Ligand SMILES: Nc1ncnc2c1ncn2[C@@H]1O[C@H](COP(=O)(O)OP(=O)(O)O)[C@@H](O)[C@H]1O
């Protein structure tokens with residue numbers, strides 16, 4: 001890529017208002033030209049995150065750069081090639097310096113969160129990761145997520161932080177996924193190969209035709225290229241989250257984001273986050289078991305605004321675990337709602353009819369006041385309404 005292409009700036013467009021965002025920053029921006037970590041581009045991105053924080057917005061950072069930082073530390077002794085164990089060792093070496101770089105640029109505490117794709121497929125760990133990230137955001141801390149490369153395995157595509165960022169966006173219920181790249185937009189073809197490629201401002205839907213535009217990474221340090229960015233946008237869209245792609249090398253593009261303007265490509269969504277979540281709650285298979293609730297809970301749940309608290313639970317049948325999708329029924333057996341249980345069947349049994357404040361005393365620990373949080377719940381009315389958006 002030439003300097004000319006790097007300094008391209010896609011036309012400005014308004015970014016929809018957001019309150020919580022996931023920002024993904026790739027190795028290319030942190031370890032420019034294959035060297036060690038540099039604050040060169042990270043400074044403006046850190047400023048964007050801080051300005052957002054001061055404006056009452058929350059940002060979760062998904063940062064690459066550990067492997068590149070580890071490699072730079074070992075210099076000539078660094079193992080070359082794509083050997084998995086060598087990359088894992090380099091990531092372990094470079095992770096702390098990468099976190100230290102962000103901490104040196106952000107005037108508030110920075111927390112390291114290491115996740116694997118496997119963790120996020122396991123509903124129990126998914127809930128734990130979500131609770132931790134929510135808590136960090138409430139504490140005003142900047143969570144810096146990276147893949148836990150030491151334990152990640154190659155079938156899970158070690159080194160794909162674009163896709164990880166999309167999963168994290170769904171995990172924290174972000175309003176938007178921001179991908180800072182070394183290129184200012186998605187082009188009709190890889191601009192390194194096709195001089196006639198033109199930038200695209202807005203993508204309505206990630207069709208096969210759009211996916212075919214993307215090539216791999218153009219650099220030695222980046223891993224995914226545009227392909228994984230489009231996969232990430234597609235994953236985020238399935239969760240109802242739009243994606244904004246922009247150049248993290250362009251100060252104008254980065255500072256425009258603070259003003260709510262995007263110079264880059266916007267990937268729109270067909271469903272809102274709420275519709276996407278309710279859609280999932282409707283279609284995902286439920287665990288074998290039910291939670292039977294009393295008339296007060298039936299009324300509260302029907303309002304669509306309440307969580308299921310232990311006080312409204314009468315009985316529990318079957319076997320389910322924390323993180324499973326369960327059906328909630330009333331005495332007659334009629335289904336009232338479906339939702340993700342924060343507690344396993346045995347725990348819910350012990351908590352039935354109790355006040356939320358007693359959870360700790362009864363179990364000796366607590367995953368929160370709700371048996372099913374309202375964000376994880378679809379009422380029968382929601383489920384019927386989703387019938388319409390299916391069509
Ligand atoms: N259609 C396309 N539009 C834009 N960039 C593309 C396209 N196809 C391939 N690319 C390449 O993808 C690169 C960005 O991905 P990558 O190198 O993995 O960066 P990062 O480190 O930010 O993840 C661009 O610099 C470009 O060379």
Ligand SMILES: N[C@@H](CCC(=O)OP(=O)(O)O)C(=O)O
Nearest residue numbers: 026027065066067159161223
């Ligand atoms: N987890 C790896 C990065 C993996 C990755 O997706 O890199 P990149 O394509 O630069 O975003 C690391 O920290 O080096």
